[in-house]
Amino acid sequence: MTAVTDAGAAGDEGVAETARGMARAFAEDAAFVPYLVAGDPSAEATVEYVEALVEGGADAVELGLPFSEPIAEGATIQEGIVRALEGGMTPERYFELVERIDVDAPIAAMTYYNLILQHGSRSEGPPSVEPFVARAAEAGVEGVIVPDLPVDEADPLRAACDEYGLDLVFIVAPTTTDERLAAALERVSGYLYVQARLGTTGAREETSDRTAESLARLEDHDRELGVPTAVGFGVSAGEHARRVTAAGADGVIVGSALVDVVAEGVERGRPTAAVADELREYAAEFKRGAVAGAGDGKAGAPDGNGETGAPDRDGETGAPDGDARQDGPEPRLRTGGGTDGGP
Amino acid sequence: MSTGRDPETTRGSGDLDPRFGRYGGQYVPEALMPAIEELEDAYRRYVLDDEDGFMDDFRARLRDFGGRPTPLQRADRLSERYDTEVYLKREDLLHGGAHKLNNALGQALLAQYMGKERIIAETGAGQHGTATAMACSHLGIDCEVYMGRTDINRQRPNVFRMLANGAEVKPVDVGRGTLKEAISQTMRDWAETVEDTHYVIGSIVGPHPFPRLVRDFQAIIGEETRRQFRDRERVGDSPDAVLACAGGGSNTMGAFHAFRPDDVDLYAVEAGGSTLAVDEAAGVAPNSASLSTGSEGVLHGARTRVLQDGDGQVVESHSVSAGLDYAGVGPELAHLVETGRVRAVSVDDDAALEAFHRLSQTEGVIPALETAHAFAYLERHHDELGEEVVINVSGRGDKDLETVLEETAARDVENAPDMSVFEATDGVMGGGHLKDAGGDGSD
Structure with missing residues (x-):
């Protein structure tokens, strides 16, 4: 076991004691994990955006490799995928892009199973996932997330990821049964992606009641988890991030809200650097929210059982920053602030 | 699952193989898996084991409502x-x-037996959409049909029929606006509404158990x-x-x-x-x-x-x-x-x-x-x-x-009938010239 970081801090969270691969994003404090579509709108822009997000506080990055039939995505990310495909993004260009990104944060490739299956496949014989995983590992990718690959079909990819030292992150949904959760926990590594609500990806003004339910359910499995939990789907403001970690999550995943920023940059023809600046600030807001929420969670409920969020807000963090952001130059952002009465 | 036997024709409630040789399986978001497992359970009970007389009910409706047997x-x-x-x-x-009613009626009825309140479906040509709309109207269930914009434009009569049967038609503007996009969009809807909604898929495609279920109804x-x-x-x-x-x-x-x-x-x-x-x-x-x-x-x-x-x-x-x-x-x-x-x-x-x-x-x-x-x-x-x-x-x-008139005009289809009667009236043929009808001796 290598790369032992602050084992004490990690241990407090019930997180892997040795932080390597994707899990090292969660080793120090509550993690902020952004998602972007690679190549949206260009490979060069993506490199800058990812670096800006990490500068802003991202602890890991989910980098989407665009697929033509993204059945788990809502409109925002679908449109980002269309921009990326029209911009010429391919799996091989994706790996070259990852090789150019210079950040310490681990990168997970998020894509659909057919692209993994076809990469490097020969015309003879059935396709294999191995060439994709090998190339991903070579490029420096540390984890893989596949929204259309439930645990039932994941054994070949799990084996290939084990062989090349990659994490395989699984998504659990509000509808996931206990049996299925157990099956995911047997196979997951890196972190467990907790889908906050039903449906496809997309920014929402309110976090779902079911986020808290899901996290509360995970509490029961806490001792067997062995991996950190990160909540995604619908998180679009620092305040949401705060609530998510206050409810017991080890990290927060933000996708559509960031892809919105990229989309608006494209629509308005803004310079890449300006969009990167905005992403950096937005990242900082999410990171502050996540860290503040983790503090709230501990203060309010030492067992991490603060599923409704601590009522006593930390004035220095999450919410005010979210509000400040709302007053900023991008009023279209649907930052929740104090307007929603959700959990 | 031994290779000597044919697992696809096996009846009765054992574990169902989700595959046909290498093909098939269940490559869908986790959020859908519990619903798919629930559907598999319902398929086994009602279709394979004929629980609550489901298959008798289905066949009777195919006869009385559908007009089976066909000649x-x-x-x-x-x-x-x-x-x-x-x-x-x-x-x-x-x-x-069209044959589509066999499946649409079977699945809509199954959804009703399962206690689902709402039906969604995708449609390409509109045949599955119209069949689903008819079946839902017949059974008294809410129905929404996703249809690509391109297909809406080229299959207008079927769109009217769905609307007439009380279904809601939801246009899909993504991509080229045909069946592929409509299926993706219906899956997205289902991912959000899976708890009270059944997705009546229109063909022997999709995750297990749909390919078997649809095949058995057809x-x-x-x-x-x-x-x-x-x-x-x-x-x-x-x-x-x-x-x-x-x-x-x-x-x-x-x-x-x-x-x-x-x-x-x-x-x-x-x-x-x-x-x-x-x-x-x-x-x-x-x-x-x-x-x-x-x-x-x-x-x-x-x-x-x-x-x-x-x-x-x-x-x-x-x-x-x-x-x-x-x-x-x-x-x-x-x-x-x-x-x-x-x-x-x-x-x-x-x-x-x-x-x-x-x-x-x-x-x-x-x-x-x-x-x-x-x-x-x-x-x-x-x-x-x-x-x-x-x-x-x-x-x-x-x-x-409509499509045949346009396409026939745009090509030299040798046995096409003489459509010049349209040109004389409103130029609906878009200036295309039509060849003489050659009866059936066109080759």
Whole structure:
């Protein structure tokens, strides 16, 4: 076991004691994990955006490799995928892009199973996932997330990821049964992606009641988890991030809200650097929210059982920053602030 | 699951194999998996084990509401033309004008038995959408149908029918706006509404158990055909060949399933479009022949044959027939083609249009453009098919009249009727010239 970081801090969270691969994003404090579509709108822009997000506080990055039939995505990310495909993004260009990104944060490739299956496949014989995983590992990718690959079909990819030292992150949904959760926990590594609500990806003004339910359910499995939990789907403001970690999550995943920023940059023809600046600030807001929420969670409920969020807000963090952001130059952002009465 | 037995025909409630050989499986978001497991359980109980008299209820409704059984008719003039006994399985006479009702009614009824309150469906040609809308209206369930914008425009009569039956039609503007996009969008809806909603998928595609479930509801086509053929007391017990067009493949498997143990050649006739080549740079396959030209991949929840580029991006398919215009195909058909039990063949758009006119002129049956593909294959290969051939007339062509008029005008379809009467009135033919109708002596 290598790369032992602050084992004490990690241990407090019930997180892997040795932080390597994707899990090292969660080793120090509550993690902020952004998602972007690679190549949206260009490979060069993506490199800058990812670096800006990490500068802003991202602890890991989910980098989407665009697929033509993204059945788990809502409109925002679908449109980002269309921009990326029209911009010429391919799996091989994706790996070259990852090789150019210079950040310490681990990168997970998020894509659909057919692209993994076809990469490097020969015309003879059935396709294999191995060439994709090998190339991903070579490029420096540390984890893989596949929204259309439930645990039932994941054994070949799990084996290939084990062989090349990659994490395989699984998504659990509000509808996931206990049996299925157990099956995911047997196979997951890196972190467990907790889908906050039903449906496809997309920014929402309110976090779902079911986020808290899901996290509360995970509490029961806490001792067997062995991996950190990160909540995604619908998180679009620092305040949401705060609530998510206050409810017991080890990290927060933000996708559509960031892809919105990229989309608006494209629509308005803004310079890449300006969009990167905005992403950096937005990242900082999410990171502050996540860290503040983790503090709230501990203060309010030492067992991490603060599923409704601590009522006593930390004035220095999450919410005010979210509000400040709302007053900023991008009023279209649907930052929740104090307007929603959700959990 | 031993290779010696045929797991696909096994009845009874054991564990169901989610695969057909290498194909099939369940490649869907985790959020859908519990609903899919619930559906598998319901399929086992109600369909396979006939719990609560489900199958009796289903068959009674197919008879009283749907008009089953549909006839097996000898096509006298085609038989003469080809010196082959040609039989038509008249699914075009099923209520709604296509085989689609078998599946739509079965699934809508199953959803009702499962206590689901809302039905969603995708549709390409509009045939599945209209069938689902009819079934839901008949059963009193709310129904929403996703349909690509392109398909809405080219299948207007079917859109009207869905609306008339009280369904909500939801346009899909993504991509080229055809079946592929409609399926993706319906899956997205289902991911959000899965707890009270059933997705009535329109073909033998998608994650397990859909390919089996849909096949079992459609299998009545082949079961009736087989019985009807034997009742004619002809020389042989079985036809030499059964032909059916294949897009997703539900009418195909419906017609074939009962014949699988028999010594009958099974032909899946795909849409060859304008050419079988794939233009990778443009991301377009000018055809929909996934069995003939596709490669193994994962699309819409199943491992199957897919029209895709070298990276695995799914390409846009094409066919003059909206119902065949799909980049994938049912995993069971992919498997049966691979094992050699089913032969995958294809005919192009022109041949299909010609066959449309031929059947209309010689037999008094206006076939769906999908169905016309099977007749086009018969025209070219009748001397290779044996003495007795059954063709599944999967649907009627009323929905396609507008398309056929346009496409016929744009091409030199030799046996097209004289349409100059339209030019004289309002120029609806877009300036296209039409050749003389050559009756049936056009080749």
